[in-house]
Amino acid sequence: MKKVTAFVGSARKKHTHDAAAQFLSNLQAMGDVEVEIVRLSDYRIETCRGCKVCFEKGEAHCPLKDDRDVLIEKMMASDGVVFASPNYAFQVSALMKTFLDRLAFICHRPRFFGKTFTSIVAQGIYGGNKIVKYLDFLAKSLGFNVVKGRCITTLEPMTEKQQRKIDKTLAKQAQRYYEGLEKPDYPSPNLIDLMFFRMGRTKMKLELDDSSLDYRYYADKGWFDSDFYYPTRLGPLKKGAGAVFDWIFTRMSKAR
Numbered sequence: 001m002k003k004v005t006a007f008v009g010s011a012r013k014k015h016t017h018d019a020a021a022q023f024l025s026n027l028q029a030m031g032d033v034e035v036e037i038v039r040l041s042d043y044r045i046e047t048c049r050g051c052k053v054c055f056e057k058g059e060a061h062c063p064l065k066d067d068r069d070v071l072i073e074k075m076m077a078s079d080g081v082v083f084a085s086p087n088y089a090f091q092v093s094a095l096m097k098t099f100l101d102r103l104a105f106i107c108h109r110p111r112f113f114g115k116t117f118t119s120i121v122a123q124g125i126y127g128g129n130k131i132v133k134y135l136d137f138l139a140k141s142l143g144f145n146v147v148k149g150r151c152i153t154t155l156e157p158m159t160e161k162q163q164r165k166i167d168k169t170l171a172k173q174a175q176r177y178y179e180g181l182e183k184p185d186y187p188s189p190n191l192i193d194l195m196f197f198r199m200g201r202t203k204m205k206l207e208l209d210d211s212s213l214d215y216r217y218y219a220d221k222g223w224f225d226s227d228f229y230y231p232t233r234l235g236p237l238k239k240g241a242g243a244v245f246d247w248i249f250t251r252m253s254k255a256r
């Protein structure tokens, strides 16, 4: 049985919530999936003050006392995660963004490997596709395996044709996501993912030392010597590409 949790960034229980609920129920129709909807508006999420203590000293030292860790625990306890947000002024809602800012330290010290992610954006007219790209990119940097998200258009009053289009989009997305859940948890990285990993760790290795929390996190995980974030078999092409990335980023770092 897989557990999938959707985090909904709309304070009202309408299109974003309903799309997430429909997506989850589509998944349940495909197999043994346990689901949960987490409405971010039901949780206390404080606005990041920008002190960077989480980056530098560790998230345990954050001065904000809110439900951040409860929400992270929910993600850790899930096999799959969905971020669903309305499009507000061509971006995620403030509720979703406040939540994402609270997770930003995880981009430095990623941890959601082996978990499948997708995004759903509900928009009135325009701008949602860029938000989908943003959420998918962010999820990747948190460590997730990302199944490309989808934007639905919910301009009111909704026509039957529009509703059919949404139903179709969510059914297709659930199908792709379900296939993603069934795939191996630790896939071989593509060249872009490999490049970002090699770039980050080379820069860190050469420009930081163990007075830095991020450096110690990478060292503890063995990432300075590993092929990727998690054990994986790289074919000869990717092995070669990895070595080239290491060489390029070493030179770039030394040239700084």
Ligand SMILES: Cc1cc2nc3c(=O)[nH]c(=O)nc-3n(C[C@H](O)[C@H](O)[C@H](O)COP(=O)(O)O)c2cc1C
Residues within 6 Å of the ligand: 010, 011, 012, 013, 014, 015, 016, 017, 086, 087, 088, 089, 090, 091, 122, 123, 124, 125, 126, 127, 128, 154
């Ligand atoms: C403050 C605000 C800003 C919005 N900005 C946009 C926008 O930039 N582009 C767009 O297509 N729709 C925009 N909308 C429409 C919402 O994205 C749309 O109604 C969505 O379905 C709302 O989701 P909900 O039903 O879950 O609240 C905006 C709505 C609000 C309330």
